[in-house]
Amino acid sequence: MSALDPVEIFRVEAAELLEQIEQGLLDLDQRLDDREQIDSVFRGLHTLKGSGAMFGFDALAAFTHHCETAFDQVRKGHAPATRELVAAVLAARDHMRALVEDPSGDYAGQETALLSQLHAAIQVGAIQVGATQAGATRVDAPQAGAKPQATPEPPPATADTAARQWRIRFALPPNAMVNGVNPLAYLDELRELGACEVSIDDSAVPPLDQLDPTALHLQWTVRLETEHGRSEIEDVFLFVVDDMVLEIDEMGAWPLEALSPAPAPVESKAEAPATPQQAAAQPTSPKTAAPQAAATPPKTARRSVESVRVPADRLDELMDRVGELVIAQSRLSQIAAAGLNEELRAVSEEIENLSNELRGTMMVLRMVPVGTLFERFRRLAHDLQRETGKQIELVTEGESTEMDKTVIERLADPLVHIIRNSADHGLETPEERQAAGKPPAGRITLAARQSGGEVIISVSDDGRGIDCARVRAKAEANGLVAPGQVLSEKEALHMIFQPGFSTAAKVTNLSGRGVGMDVVKKTIESLRGAIDVESWPGEGSEIGLRIPLTLAIIDGLLVRVGGARYVIPLAAVEECLELSLEDDAKSRGRSLLSLRGSLVPFLRLREIFQTGSPPDPHQKVVVVATGAERVGLVVDQIIGDHQTVIKSMSKLHEDVETFSGATILGDGSVALILDIVNLVAVRQDQEAQMRAIA
Template structure:
């Protein structure tokens, strides 16, 4: 991406303005009489119009001008900001986005949206139009058909992950009429960067049929919102037929003899927004790749500085010690500054889901109150980018499976409007992100029955509630009675699990029948550099994330013969389970006479880790373990020490969970 390209600069600014416009419209739906929200939306439109005309986006400027003219009646109090108006305005916002991202494509449908917008502000009833890429034609609209049509399509990037088979789609197209199929391979990347889960091949299909638009609409029913699709008559059609295409959502190609030149849509990335609260503040846009490269360089500097400090500690040269201390101070400051640049408020991610819930509410007919808290919580930008898909799946599951219909809620004595809450809070060395609803809760019996049907467990298998709830994340697991456009294939929760595992996080499930369900994602603050406590167990050295450490105590004598490997410590009146890392790691070297216990926490749980020696604190550059070691749950990564040796980084969340499971088993044993 060339950041100095003026058109790209306009696109970036327009994306931010469109995000503000969408947020303002959604707020306006809840507070229709708020003049500040109306003026804010109007200012965003006016800025996009002026900038679009300046940078040559004529189609954008013309469409926004008409949008602005209609919306001006709301600003002047001549029309109310009704739910119907907000719905059409959101469609108009989406159309502006398409015009900006694809200035060379023929984007249709704008005239229909503007016509609906004028009718709404003038108080004329508007028939809702289904969000179909192919508009249905009434008998009055029938025109002379063309016998030969060219269909060009590229599937969404997640189509294969969700089980879409392109060959089956081609078979369905063949049922419309005789077809000639050509594979479009010009987008296939080099082998070293090819992602096998992303469809790289497009398809050009020549169809002989009398107006196949409705049939094509049925074929791509569940894919049309996010795929590239164009339909072009190859034989010249009457003028009326060509004009009619203006009212469809299929983009016609510039020339009938060539496939539509459709650019690959850019991948959705979390946009780092500059602070605008302070008028005097200025910002500089920097490509994310440069930040990643800077972080790598800082990591190497931290490793080199640690090596220098170790050499200086063994030397009697005062000047060398002084330089090492100064370099340590500078590298620490540079590390904190670089980390701060990478940290992004999670509110930039939360804002996307308001539109998602708004659309799901209308599609499913469930009134929903969507609440977000903790938007100011900061997380590494890499985490923000990779959290979008898991949160989409969790929110859709809450809305589709969790919340009941208004009738069922009324019968259960609940308010007709359901509630979905998205929150983020700091929790020690982690950030806890929760998606909760006040729906019916998880049905344990149904989950178990489905798990037995899928042979994930046997009828004799004994599971705790927590273990049973974790089964919903198994690949292909779904309790849905039928497959819909939202759910039912058992893919979504599997995606959530794999993504969170890849981020070294954990998922907790809490549910109460009839009251709702809460899914909590616990994630480390960063994936790059952390402060660590270096400890020794036997002859090996290990790093514990310092932010997870609460305190260090000495292991009392006389406990060696009790409850092999696990026991409890009395920490100021509170019982804390402890794990002997020597036994966890299978170390046979002689133990130290005076062992230490490092108390660590994760979420609400605590556990003591018994080590032979606490060496000290250091800056830890996290290196990911290879896939060969992915099954080793006690470690979250590795780091290079100053002497060039490797120290494994302990996964405190996993160790705390192990200690807590011991507590549960101990208490259950006593109860029995």
């Protein structure tokens, strides 16, 4: 993406506006009388419409106008906010996103259906408000692509809404046009409220040799005759009122030429660069100060926190460079340690410190809170509730837990499948829940927490749980297990991740085709993660995803097994012990260590890797943990800590589950990175086989 491409900047800002609109609608769905959320959704729609028109997205502006009109009627009390209206605008919001991504698509039929849904929702609400206001809440469902009307139809004039005269004086900050504000749009909106006359004060315009062509020096005084009240006039300036001077006075008849000049504009730092958000914001509509009869004192423009929007691919490229720097620094440290040059060692240590700091800074830049991911599923829960007819309450915990942005992006689809599975298979209908003594609304809890070098994300529900007997019967019917084969509860629960597996009695929009959960397994394994499943009949189930914090650079423990070197992720290491040849011989046949009163199983990496060489006299055991499981890994030598830049395995070796990647050492050789989750699973399989034999 070109950093200077205004269309791409608009698309980024439009995505943020659409997210804001969706979250506002979901909040409103919970509290239909929340005036703040009604205003928030209206402002988002209004800004999107104006920005779209400014950047040439005419179809978007025309379509968004109808949703904005509907919410304008709600704001003015001509129609209530209803769940039907929220659902209609949520569906329209999805269409707006399509218009942003592909404005040239053929959406005529889809737009007609969406506008009909919107029209029906607002009309039903208008009838509820009363016949007097029903005519004012009409939202015409025009043909797709039609240009938006200027404003909604005002209610008929009555004795209380007779035309009144207003004097409006306003001055925008000098950098208004630099930030994408068009003063003429405000004058057009005032004109739409009624007959008006405009007077311009150009007394603040400097001489030509001192004129800044990007600065705004004009001020306006408007005489307006309208049936609308003060609040409608204030709404014209809703988005810019905090950075401008605005006076609104109700007057009798007064001559335009007798007006005094408008007040001096608020001083603003014109040199402050416009943020992309400001650049994309069309002067549209808005919130203003409380009614005033006297001049409004100048307001100081709020200083926003400076930030820079950086394309994600540039961060990825920078991360690659940092990784190469870490490898080069490791080589330099090895050369310095092998020589006698003290100055070289000092420089090497300084570069190592700088490299560590740069790496830490880079990691922080890539970390984002999982709350940004969790927010997406509020909409999913809302849609699932309507699709299934079940009452669903989505609860989120640990939103501030941070993960690498790349990991978060890849977790979105797996979590969608898990949540849909919980809603369809896990939660019961309200009638079934009440019969079981449960509240009618089922709860799905989405939680995140950090544990060492990994984040555990769990999706739990308080539904019926997973029927292991039914899962086993389906697995046998599909030929996944042999009849009579011994399966532990854990193995049975993990059958739901097999390709083509489904226990649904019939195919629905949510499940029954045997796809979804196998995608979860593949994605989590590609992230070097693991899946835990627990279920309690009649009480619910929980699926936990254990994911590494980052996929780029980790701290590792470099070890030697035979003649080869390997890296163990340091976050998984609990402690290191010595294993003598005598103790090793005693443990043959049971492979267990007594560690402070508890038995810890261990694996001999020499045997797994088939080194073919005798063990060292003083072997070491590295105790690692994943979740509640602890396993010892027997190695010949512990070399020390190592900053590990993770490189992907080649396509020839990507199916080797024992390793999660590789890294380049300081001498240019390659060390494989052990997949701790897989090794723990290997040990569990060995124990299961021993129990079966016994």
